[in-house]
Amino acid sequence: MIKTINGHMKRRFWLAAALLFILTFAIISSRSATVKKAAVATKKEAREEPKATSAFASYVEDIFQNAGLKTSGLDYSVFQKAITGYYNLKQNKALPQSSSIITVIDFNKASTEKRMWIVDLATKQLLLNTWVAHGQGSGELMATEFSNKSDSHQSSLGFYVTDNVYxxxxxxxxxxxxxxxGFNSNAxxxxxxxxxxxxxxxxxxxSLGRLGRSFGCPAVSPEVSNKIIDLIKGKNMLYVNANVNGxxxxxxxxxxxxxxAAPADSAISITQN
Known part of the structure; x- marks a missing residue:
């Protein structure tokens, strides 16, 4: 009788052990499959993200090289920021879709340098590279102080949209x-x-070792002012850059x-998911 009971107990023990083993294996397999799926998804995203980033970088590099912007003295990182702002302004409908002219002013450079660039993104051409003055309150040779306040006589950083002539x-x-x-909204x-x-x-x-200075306006030479105005008037982007904290x-x-997605022509193309 005791042997029979012991036999039943052994069978129950091994049956329970077998069930526990099967259950444990199933849980581990399920978790493993989930981890693998997650890993595959992560790898896919990792492959897709560099591809998209690479497409933008290639587009910026293509214009930078074709327009001869490096030779003209424009820093690549500044140009990339300008293009980034341009696309965001497009997405926010602050610029018309037909706009392809951007103006970049880099106040990291001295006023003795030609630190204004006008670029046609559609034709990948540098239209003009010339001098531009900064505000009296921003500094002498270099612009180091910037403000959005009235009567500061300082230049203001950031993105602008050109409007009408007067x-x-x-x-x-x-x-x-x-x-x-907060940076140039009081223009x-x-x-x-x-x-x-x-x-x-x-x-x-x-005579001075620097350009003259304005009351905060991006002032240009009378020799090219009309050309500049005609190129950039009527809802085009102007970006004023400087490496300052804040x-x-x-x-x-x-x-x-x-x-x-890089545009095939002057139209801007951003694919939608």
Missing amino acids: YGKHGRSLKLDGMDA RARAVVLHAADYVCENTIK YTSKYLNEGFIANF
Whole structure:
């Protein structure tokens, strides 16, 4: 009788052990499959993200090289920021789809250097590279201080959209709308416009060792002011850059890169998921 009971107990033990083994194996297999799926998905995303990023980088590099921007002195990282802002402005409908002209001003460079570039992204051409003045309150040879405040006589950083032409105390001038809240959004109230100024010339550089300075406007040479205005007027982007602490812009958001597709022509193409 005791042997029979012991036999039943042994069979039950081994049956329970077998069931436990099968259950454990099933759980481990399930978890393993889940981990593998997650790993495959991660690898797929990793492959796709560099591809999208690479597409944007290749597009920027292509224009940078074809337009001869390196030779002209424009830093690649500054140009890339300008293009990033351009696409974000497009997505926010702050620029018309037909717009392909961008203007870059790099205040990391001295006023004795030609630190304004006008580029046609559609034709991949540098249209103009010239001098541009900064504000009196921003510095002498170099612009180091920036403000959005009235009467500061300082230049303002960030992204602008050009507007209409008007005639003021500096003659034919171009109105600008500052797009970066807190950094250049008071451009209209401060009358920060693009205009001609006699102190933006090589003779001033020779006599003072720097350009003359404005009250905060991006002032240009009278010799090229009309050409500049005609090139960039009417809802095109102007970007003022400088490496200073604290400047941020929603237009430097790189979220669009994941869906980026280089345009075949002047139209902007951002694929949708």
